[in-house]
Amino acid sequence: xxRTLIKHVLVSDRIGxxxxxxxxxxxxxxxxxxxxxxxxxxxxxxxxxxxxxxGELDNYQSDVLRVTIGSAVAVVGExxxxxxxxxxxxxxxxxxxxxxxxxxxxxxxxxKRIGFEKLREIAHLRPRTNTFGAVARVRNALAxxxxxxxxxxxxxxxxxxxxxxxxxxxxxxxxxxTTLDMGALPRADGEIDYTQDFFGKPTFLTVSGQxxxxxxxxALDRVYTFGPTFRAENSNTRRHLAExxxxxxxxxxxxxxxxxxxxxxxxxxxxxxxxDNCVEDLAFxxxxxxxxxxxxxxxxxxxxxxxxxxxxxxxALQKADVGFxxxxxxxxxxxxxxxxxxxxxxxxxxxxxxxxxADIKAFYMRxxxxxxxxxxxxxxxxxxxxxxxxxxxxERHDVLLESIRAKGLPEEHYWWYLDLRRFGxxxxxxxGLGFGRVVQFATGxxxxxxxxxxxxxxxxxxx
RNA sequence: UCCGGGGUAGCUCAAUCGGCAGAGCAGCGGACUGUUAAUCCGUUGGUUGGGAGUUCAAGUCUCCCCCCCGGAGCCA
Numbered sequence: 001x002x003r004t005l006i007k008h009v010l011v012s013d014r015i016g017x018x019x020x021x022x023x024x025x026x027x028x029x030x031x032x033x034x035x036x037x038x039x040x041x042x043x044x045x046x047x048x049x050x051x052x053x054x055g056e057l058d059n060y061q062s063d064v065l066r067v068t069i070g071s072a073v074a075v076v077g078e079x080x081x082x083x084x085x086x087x088x089x090x091x092x093x094x095x096x097x098x099x100x101x102x103x104x105x106x107x108x109x110x111x112k113r114i115g116f117e118k119l120r121e122i123a124h125l126r127p128r129t130n131t132f133g134a135v136a137r138v139r140n141a142l143a144x145x146x147x148x149x150x151x152x153x154x155x156x157x158x159x160x161x162x163x164x165x166x167x168x169x170x171x172x173x174x175x176x177x178t179t180l181d182m183g184a185l186p187r188a189d190g191e192i193d194y195t196q197d198f199f200g201k202p203t204f205l206t207v208s209g210q211x212x213x214x215x216x217x218x219a220l221d222r223v224y225t226f227g228p229t230f231r232a233e234n235s236n237t238r239r240h241l242a243e244x245x246x247x248x249x250x251x252x253x254x255x256x257x258x259x260x261x262x263x264x265x266x267x268x269x270x271x272x273x274x275x276d277n278c279v280e281d282l283a284f285x286x287x288x289x290x291x292x293x294x295x296x297x298x299x300x301x302x303x304x305x306x307x308x309x310x311x312x313x314x315x316a317l318q319k320a321d322v323g324f325x326x327x328x329x330x331x332x333x334x335x336x337x338x339x340x341x342x343x344x345x346x347x348x349x350x351x352x353x354x355x356x357x358a359d360i361k362a363f364y365m366r367x368x369x370x371x372x373x374x375x376x377x378x379x380x381x382x383x384x385x386x387x388x389x390x391x392x393x394x395e396r397h398d399v400l401l402e403s404i405r406a407k408g409l410p411e412e413h414y415w416w417y418l419d420l421r422r423f424g425x426x427x428x429x430x431x432g433l434g435f436g437r438v439v440q441f442a443t444g445x446x447x448x449x450x451x452x453x454x455x456x457x458x459x460x461x462x463x
Numbered sequence: 464u465c466c467g468g469g470g471u472a473g474c475u476c477a478a479u480c481g482g483c484a485g486a487g488c489a490g491c492g493g494a495c496u497g498u499u500a501a502u503c504c505g506u507u508g509g510u511u512g513g514g515a516g517u518u519c520a521a522g523u524c525u526c527c528c529c530c531c532c533g534g535a536g537c538c539a
Contacts, residue, residue: 029498050499069489086499101487111487111500114474117531170512173537210537233537234464246539300526325535336535434539447532448539459530 001078007045010089012238014079019091020073021049022099024128026113028067032354036064038096043133046280050082050090051075063098070102070109070128084325110349110419116450123454123463131289134281135451139275139439143226145273146247149266150224155249158216158223160209162200162230165201165413172233174204175242202401205230210248210434211364211417214393217250217428218420220411224249226435232460238447243437243456250430256375256392259429260352262306263379263388268432272301284385284442300381305350308401310334310373313353333360336385343380351380363403364417365391366427384441390431399423 001020004012009019023042028037034055040356041048052163053075061216067073075081077093084090087183108114108122109129119126163177179198180186184192194201209225216223225248232242249262274282275297286293306318317328317338323344326335333351342353353374358365365374377389400421404411439451449455454463 027499029496029501031496031498033496035497052497084497084499100525104490108473110474112474112488113500118474120531185507231538231539235537236464237534237535237537238533240538244539386539432539437539 005044005073006042006047006049007039009044009049009079009091010047012079013167015046015081015089017079018076018094019079020074020076021051022093023048023072025067025071025073027069028380030065034257036060037168038064038067038075040075041133043127043136045132046130046284050084050087050091051077051093052191053093053096054223057093057096059096064096066101067096067098068102068104069109069111070107072099073097074099075215075321078458080111093367116318116447120449120455121125122463127453134284134441135439135445136453137281137444138278139153139451141274141278142435142442144272145270146226146266148273150249150326153222155222155224156216156220157205158209158213158406160212160225160227162206162228163199163203165199165203165407168309173234175201175230175232177205207231208246208248210250210430210432213248213250213430214417214428215253215420217430218424218426221252222249236458238449239440241448241455241457244448244452245435246432247435248430248432252426252428255394255427256354256428256429259306259431260307260377261392263350263377263431264350264432267379267381267387268301270438271297271442274310277299285444289446293444297380300350303349305352305379307352307354308349308353310356313338313342316342320346331357331359339378339385340379340382343385348382350382353378356406361391363401363407363409364393366394367399367403370377371396372421377428379431381441384437386435387408387441388431390429392427395421395427397425408428
């Protein structure tokens, strides 16, 4: 008999019909009156299915009464309306097959709530909990919505390399990739001889696919990347991972306003999508994890983002009657506390801050006519802070070259990037969005380590 | 990396001034029951993160180390 996912059973009108389901047991409750209740979840939906197992089954004593939380079972039975209060339908089993038991002395999950920190130590089992099942489904929905959003707008999904010899930002610690024997590094003139390394030169895990994405945007007009990126920073916060997924759209013939429009439309689309498609999971998060979640998601999906310039932001902060730990001066970067004040207190909604001082931003950002600022934009959201960083790119060859030199970057690494400005250059713009931070915001999960299946952080690469 | 808070039973936590290491849940045994975080009775379960020191006596005080969490920096 063909198996049906529980999510489909729950919304079917197959009362009175025979169904087959399979999944993992959440609880078993026995009635000495001669039968047992099994709560079964297969991950297809937040809700599981209650199965009533009659004591008359051949393997009731031998198998069913041995079933405990975590066991994997298949059940065949009749779908009926449930007389109980907790569910609309249930299955009256005519057979129960146990694929695998889970020794309750050893199995670490229980009905009782377990702390997220403990669950990180058993990341291979935590998807079987309500919370992490829901996180996985919402994360999946956000990934699907991402592709849907860009595909519907004629963006081309681009695969950029994970191993790279260039440093996109000109800053930030990178993981080195090498096949050299670390215990016996080849040397030439006292330096490590990278001509003997796999690629013949030092290579690293990418921190961004942006520079490569620009090459395709300047040929195919609109592209986006969606893949893993890596930072070897010793960051120990609830918002940082050493390995995280990033989405980077890049558009040709576009300026900073087009960029802001895209970022706003994308973020609102994401949240509207999960509000429409993850109702049960979001209701769970709203009740148990973050009480204002639904209201916040609806508010962001439904309201226009505020847009201010960096200069205006600095003025607003200087006027604010708040004792900041860090002073606010034009020319220094906004601190976390400043960003939080702007998006959470001053405006109370997502905020796009544009036109930052050139000195504190990356070399590839387009210089404004004022000679001091660049066409950069950050999107700030309440609770998470900076969720998007982007810019219009410098398309003028001489200005870009000057910028590379001014930042002291190795010019020779950027020959192909500069070529884009020598041959058929065109204005273009794009941004990067940290996918984990979106999942964090969308679920209300406090720590980004709980928004990705297997988090990589300093000192932690288990599983 | 810096600052702060932590690490005690499988899990969540308590332990007063340094004085016999405890509870709830889970597990196990039993009772009861269309149950649904079931309930009731009983019961098993400890290298108090690791090491050194002070003391008659250390979960508790001192030092070193490891790990976790929060905030900051860096950033997405």
